[in-house]
Amino acid sequence: MKKFRLLSLGMAVIMAISGCGASASQEETTSSLNNGSDSDVSGVGASYEASNMKEALEGEEIDAYRTFLTEKLDTTGGGFTAALLHLDEDEVYELVVVDDPSIENCGAQLFTYVDGEVKSLATEGFPFYGQYGTFSYYDKKGFFFYDWEQAGADSVGLHEFIFVVNEDEVRLDLEVARYTEYDTSVTTYFINGNEATKEDVEKLADKYKVNGEGDYITFKPGIATTVNTGVDIEAALSEDYSAIYYKDQAQQVPCLKPAIYLYPEEDGTEVSVKLSIDGYFTDTDPAFNEDNGWTVTADSDGTIHVGDESFDYLFWEAMLQSTYTFHDGFCVAGADTESFLRTTLPQLGLNEKETEEFVAYWLPKMEGNKYNIIRFQTDEYTDHSELKISPEPDTVIRVFMTYYGCDNYINISKQEIKTPERAGFTVVEWGGSEVG
Numbered sequence: 001m002k003k004f005r006l007l008s009l010g011m012a013v014i015m016a017i018s019g020c021g022a023s024a025s026q027e028e029t030t031s032s033l034n035n036g037s038d039s040d041v042s043g044v045g046a047s048y049e050a051s052n053m054k055e056a057l058e059g060e061e062i063d064a065y066r067t068f069l070t071e072k073l074d075t076t077g078g079g080f081t082a083a084l085l086h087l088d089e090d091e092v093y094e095l096v097v098v099d100d101p102s103i104e105n106c107g108a109q110l111f112t113y114v115d116g117e118v119k120s121l122a123t124e125g126f127p128f129y130g131q132y133g134t135f136s137y138y139d140k141k142g143f144f145f146y147d148w149e150q151a152g153a154d155s156v157g158l159h160e161f162i163f164v165v166n167e168d169e170v171r172l173d174l175e176v177a178r179y180t181e182y183d184t185s186v187t188t189y190f191i192n193g194n195e196a197t198k199e200d201v202e203k204l205a206d207k208y209k210v211n212g213e214g215d216y217i218t219f220k221p222g223i224a225t226t227v228n229t230g231v232d233i234e235a236a237l238s239e240d241y242s243a244i245y246y247k248d249q250a251q252q253v254p255c256l257k258p259a260i261y262l263y264p265e266e267d268g269t270e271v272s273v274k275l276s277i278d279g280y281f282t283d284t285d286p287a288f289n290e291d292n293g294w295t296v297t298a299d300s301d302g303t304i305h306v307g308d309e310s311f312d313y314l315f316w317e318a319m320l321q322s323t324y325t326f327h328d329g330f331c332v333a334g335a336d337t338e339s340f341l342r343t344t345l346p347q348l349g350l351n352e353k354e355t356e357e358f359v360a361y362w363l364p365k366m367e368g369n370k371y372n373i374i375r376f377q378t379d380e381y382t383d384h385s386e387l388k389i390s391p392e393p394d395t396v397i398r399v400f401m402t403y404y405g406c407d408n409y410i411n412i413s414k415q416e417i418k419t420p421e422r423a424g425f426t427v428v429e430w431g432g433s434e435v436g
Contacts, residue, residue: 061095137216143162157178258430320384348420349428391425404434
């Protein structure tokens with residue numbers, strides 16, 4: 001059973017208290033655009049086909065970072081990793097550079113653009129971030145984390161340094177540490193060097209307005225662009241690191257029992273239903289051709305006819321490549337899950353029959369958990385599972401629930417529910433996934 005991150009302050013505290021590990025493994029770093037050329041930025045277009053090039057973003061800071069990286073390339077000969085990211089709320093990108101990504105935990109240098117110049121965001125005592133551990137951040141939240149592990153003679157310590165970004169300055173805002181004795185569960189906590197309780201540390205989450213999990217970003221040099229040529233500089237300046245990170249994080253997870261209900265306004269309506277997914281199907285009923293989908297006849301009461309057979313809904317299952325988030329949602333006791341579902345599903349647009357069938361399938365999987373962390377995914381699901389229906393429906397309702405069980409109550413931001421209006425030709429789909 002997956003354990004929820006009790007403390008969403010950053011990597012070390014997260015791993016220490018909840019037991020949920022996160023890896024910032026250093027993958028083999030190669031440049032996809034290198035091709036062995038020694039071109040500099042001024043000659044980027046001469047030695048490469050257009051299809052091999054990535055166009056840099058635009059902005060004064062991008063121009064300044066290009067000059068900065070070009071000078072660094074000329075000085076070092078390359079081999080460093082660079083990427084753009086947003087640490088604070090403004091639209092100006094920050095720049096992260098790792099000198100030798102082949103060395104695990106070599107440390108990230110941060111830079112910003114201010115008053116026409118590239119400025120280092122190093123602060124006293126911290127020339128690098130993540131030098132002995134990992135550097136992670138929340139997109140545009142104005143703070144980031146640097147954590148490291150320290151093994152002693154009789155205990156292992158986990159340290160979390162939390163930094164606040166204020167325009168062009170960085171300051172250390174908080175240090176949290178936890179020491180656990182070997183072969184025991186005896187743990188001592190510290191806040192800014194002073195002994196504290198676990199509860200004291202838990203309260204700190206509110207200060208940083210972090211709820212749930214899955215939305216922090218860990219800098220992994222191995223998935224960013226390694227700079228060996230001028231073309232690599234353009235590639236490094238072409239994309240926000242968060243997009244690179246989430247593409248790397250995306251994985252195939254089971255998409256269980258999506259059921260598609262069709263309610264045309266007239267009986268005997270011929271309907272074509274096509275599905276385009278990021279992944280592969282594991283089951284469909286009735287069987288269908290992945291290119292052509294289903295062609296069925298549907299009645300206004302929802303009965304679906306395929307040849308001599310009748311169905312209440314079209315069924316499919318698949319492995320989808322997607323990343324589901326839990327930045328908001330619901331924490332529901334296992335014993336309360338049935339009442340929660342029967343209350344919430346109609347608010348999401350399901351009618352009585354659809355609600356009953358949803359509960360019949362999912363409740364047995366959930367009610368035995370002490371707590372369930374539940375979130376109804378939107379674009380995270382539909383962007384990877386495109387539904388095309390002809391004739392075009394007037395109303396489409398797609399309910400996709402993700403959840404996992406945990407042993408503790410979590411104070412998670414409540415997900416906003418909007419109730420759709422069912423009008424005209426209505427299509428309803430429900431499904432879900434147990435995550436972790």
